[in-house]
Structures are given as C-alpha cells and as structure tokens.
Amino acid sequence: MSSSACDVTRNLHGHVCVCGPILACWCKTFCDVRSTMVGIRDVAEAAGVSASTVSQVVTGKRPVAATTRARVEDAIARLDYRPHPGAAQLRGGRSGTIALVVPTLENPFYPLVAAGMQDILVPRDLLLTITDSSGPRRSDSAIRRLVSRRVDGIVAAPFGFSTETLAELRDAGVPFVTLGAAPVPGGDLVHTDDVEGAREVTAHLLSRGYRRIAFLGGDESATPTRQRLEGVRSALAAAGGDPAAAAVAFTDFTREGGRQGTRELLARDPAPDAIVAANDLMAIGAIDVAREQGLRVPDDLAVTGYDDIEAASLITPSLTTVENPAREIGRACARLLLERLDGAVENVTRTVALSHRLIIRESS
Incomplete structure (x- = not known):
C-alpha cells in the first residue's frame, strides 16, 4: 500500500x-x-x-x-x-447514577416521573437509569441488583417490596425514596392523598345520581389499590350506603387488565352503573368493554380513572380522572435524594405530600 x-x-x-x-x-x-x-x-x-x-x-x-x-x-x-x-x-465512592424502579413502563405515568427527576438530576451531571421490575413480585430482585452496581440513590414505586429489602437499602447506606407508601425508616416518601382523591371522584359520581358504583383495582396488595379502594368505600359510607356491598375486581394496572376486570364486573347481578378504576389505563380498558357490549358512556355506565395521563383527555369520551402530578413527584424525589447525597439530611425520615385535583370530563 x-x-x-x-x-x-x-x-x-x-x-x-x-x-x-x-x-x-x-x-x-x-x-x-x-x-x-x-x-x-x-x-x-x-x-x-x-x-x-x-x-x-x-x-x-x-x-x-x-x-x-x-x-x-x-x-x-x-x-x-x-x-x-x-x-x-x-474515587469518591460515587457512581454518578440514580435509579428509578417501577413496576411497568407501559403506564405513561412513570416516564413522566422520570422526566421530572431528569429536570433536577441533569443540571447536577447525574445519570438516571430506569428499571422495569416487570411486575410487583420482582421488585426485591431489581433493588438488590442496583445496590450491587453501586447506584448513588434509588426511587422506587414499592409494589411488592419486602421490609427486609428496604432495611438492606438503609443498612447499605443507599439513599432511597418511595412513591405513595408508608414512610420507611432511613428513607423518604413522596405521595399524594390517594384516599382523598378516590373519595372525591366517588362523591362526584354519587352527586350525578350513580348508585351501583364498583371499584376496579390493580394488584390487591399494591398501596395505590388499597388506598383508592378505601377512598371509594369512605365516600359510599358518607352517603349512607354499604361500602362492603360495592363490587370489586382486582386485575393488572394495564388496559388489558381493565378490560378483563370490567367484563367480570358487568357480568354480576346487578351490574354496576359506574366504575371507579385505580388508574387511567384500566379506565380506558373499561370504556373499550362498554363499547363492545353496546353500553353508552356515561349514560349506561360512567367510568373514572386516576393519574390524568395524556391519553385521558384524548380518548372518546374524554376521561374523568384525578390528576396525580407525576412530573412534580419526580422532581420532589430527586431533590430529596440530592439533599441526602450532599449530606444536608441525616437520621430523619421526610414526607412530601403533593396536591391532587379532580378533573371532570365526558365519561361521567
């Protein structure tokens, strides 16, 4: 050459x-x-x-x-x-990486939480890694893998977390924030009032004349399911109804899970005239089934969701829901972690409560 x-x-x-x-x-x-x-x-x-x-x-x-x-x-x-x-x-014992652990990336709520975290982390030159634990039962394994890879902090939606795993995080000195669960010693908590949000949307349905209100929940052990069901029952009790008589179906926090749960609820006698879904994806699945069965929404069946993802305002009919400020939740989580990493906070568990908002649209 x-x-x-x-x-x-x-x-x-x-x-x-x-x-x-x-x-x-x-x-x-x-x-x-x-x-x-x-x-x-x-x-x-x-x-x-x-x-x-x-x-x-x-x-x-x-x-x-x-x-x-x-x-x-x-x-x-x-x-x-x-x-x-x-x-x-x-050399300083830091990896420069923060982890977000969520049960699924199919729900647009969690990418918005990640976007909020990025708003705070990027100016600090920190990398965000997102782990889909593929369901509530594999969260412990995901957390342990992240700790072994020396992430600087973890934000986690605590579906299926064991107390032992959270204790391991604390003992390993890894700062962590949980979403929507009870405060855990050694970590911080960011949440909205799910009980009150579900109570408000159920009270709205009662004010519109609906009486056979059913609840469509995700995993029965998940904190959002339990708290939102509590809110539904609280509203029914306040209106003089029997909260224990309300129909309940537990399924997956997905659109397909919403379809399956709605078919189960509509097959009961008497069938509900309104469904409060634990998130917007399930509510959209409920509207799918109502359309399949020739039911008019909201005339024959009212449907409400939770979170206010973008699709909630785009579907027909548009979805009544409770706004859960995902991006601000992400920002709050990142701020709490950075304060711990900077040494500004020690030996105290902090809770940040953010406001929710009832958004009434065509589906109710």
Missing part, C-alpha cells in the same frame, strides 16, 4: 498500519481521536513523577511539594489533560 495512507498512524505509534487504502480515511480519523486521549500516565511521564502524584495534584486529597505541583500543572496544561469525570466519581 502507499506509505501515505497511514502516515498519521506511523508517526503517532511507530508502526505501519496494515489496513488498505479504502480504510485510510477511517484510520486517520481514529488516530486523530487517539491523539487527543491523554491519560494520567502521559502527564506523569511528561512531568517526571508517578501517576499517584498526578492524581494527588488533580484531586487535592494529599499535599504535594510546590515545585512538583508546578511541574504537574505545567504538563497538564501542555497536554490538555482532562480527568475523566467517571473516574473521579469512582
């Missing part, structure tokens, strides 16, 4: 590249990049010191003689050495 094809490679590395002329352009680009990758050993060689001395100058963790520091700083300037931020984080 022509000796001009890899002159850059020969000049930089002292050998002739074996690539052909077709790769000459790539080879030059690669070598140009290689030439800018100055490492700590290059600085040490140029300054006539050890790599550990360069590290001490860069981090400032140990004193270095003034003449030696000057030589190192001169070499850093001449070589345009830039310490890798990831390496600095590892």
Whole structure:
C-alpha cells in the first residue's frame, strides 16, 4: 500500500498500519481521536513523577511539594489533560447514577416521573437509569441488583417490596425514596392523598345520581389499590350506603387488565352503573368493554380513572380522572435524594405530600 495512507498512524505509534487504502480515511480519523486521549500516565511521564502524584495534584486529597505541583500543572496544561469525570466519581465512592424502579413502563405515568427527576438530576451531571421490575413480585430482585452496581440513590414505586429489602437499602447506606407508601425508616416518601382523591371522584359520581358504583383495582396488595379502594368505600359510607356491598375486581394496572376486570364486573347481578378504576389505563380498558357490549358512556355506565395521563383527555369520551402530578413527584424525589447525597439530611425520615385535583370530563 502507499506509505501515505497511514502516515498519521506511523508517526503517532511507530508502526505501519496494515489496513488498505479504502480504510485510510477511517484510520486517520481514529488516530486523530487517539491523539487527543491523554491519560494520567502521559502527564506523569511528561512531568517526571508517578501517576499517584498526578492524581494527588488533580484531586487535592494529599499535599504535594510546590515545585512538583508546578511541574504537574505545567504538563497538564501542555497536554490538555482532562480527568475523566467517571473516574473521579469512582474515587469518591460515587457512581454518578440514580435509579428509578417501577413496576411497568407501559403506564405513561412513570416516564413522566422520570422526566421530572431528569429536570433536577441533569443540571447536577447525574445519570438516571430506569428499571422495569416487570411486575410487583420482582421488585426485591431489581433493588438488590442496583445496590450491587453501586447506584448513588434509588426511587422506587414499592409494589411488592419486602421490609427486609428496604432495611438492606438503609443498612447499605443507599439513599432511597418511595412513591405513595408508608414512610420507611432511613428513607423518604413522596405521595399524594390517594384516599382523598378516590373519595372525591366517588362523591362526584354519587352527586350525578350513580348508585351501583364498583371499584376496579390493580394488584390487591399494591398501596395505590388499597388506598383508592378505601377512598371509594369512605365516600359510599358518607352517603349512607354499604361500602362492603360495592363490587370489586382486582386485575393488572394495564388496559388489558381493565378490560378483563370490567367484563367480570358487568357480568354480576346487578351490574354496576359506574366504575371507579385505580388508574387511567384500566379506565380506558373499561370504556373499550362498554363499547363492545353496546353500553353508552356515561349514560349506561360512567367510568373514572386516576393519574390524568395524556391519553385521558384524548380518548372518546374524554376521561374523568384525578390528576396525580407525576412530573412534580419526580422532581420532589430527586431533590430529596440530592439533599441526602450532599449530606444536608441525616437520621430523619421526610414526607412530601403533593396536591391532587379532580378533573371532570365526558365519561361521567
């Protein structure tokens, strides 16, 4: 091959590249990049010191003689050495990564929580990783894997978490925030009042004349299911009804889960004239089934949801729901974690309660 094809490679590395002329352009680009990758050993060689001395100058963790520091700083300037931020984080015991653990990414509510966290974390040059635990029963395993990978903090929707796992987080010194559960010693909590939100939407249905109100919940053990069912029953009791007589179906927090649960509820005698769903996806599934069975919404069957995801205002009929401020929830979680990472808070469990809002649309 022509000796001009890899002159850059020969000049930089002292050998002739074996690539052909077709790769000459790539080879030059690669070598140009290689030439800018100055490492700590290059600085040490140029300054006539050890790599550990360069590290001490860069981090400032140990004193270095003034003449030696000057030589190192001169070499850093001449070589345009830039310490890798990831390496600095590892030396400081930090990975620069925050984890968000959710039961599913199919629900648009959780990506909005992630977006809110990004609003706070990105300016601090922190990376957010999102883990879909694929259902409430695998959350413990996901948490343990994240701890083993040395994430700096964890935000988790605590579906299926065991108290042992949360204790492991605390004992490992990993700051954590839970969404919508009871406060856990060693961690923080961000939530809205799910009981009151469900009570308000049920009271709205009662004011519209609906009396056979059924509840469509997700996983029976999940905190949102339990709290929102409590709110429904509270409203029914306040109106003089029998809360224990309300029809209830437990399913998945998905559109398909909403379809399955609604078919079960509508097959009962008497059938409900209104369904309070524990989230918007299930409520949309309920509207699907109402349409399949020739029921008019809201004339024959009223349907309400929870969260106010974007689709709630786009479907026909538009969905009555309770706004759960996902993005602000994410921001609050990130702020709490950063305060712990900065050492501003110790040995105290904090709770942030955000407001909800009833949004009345066509489905009721």
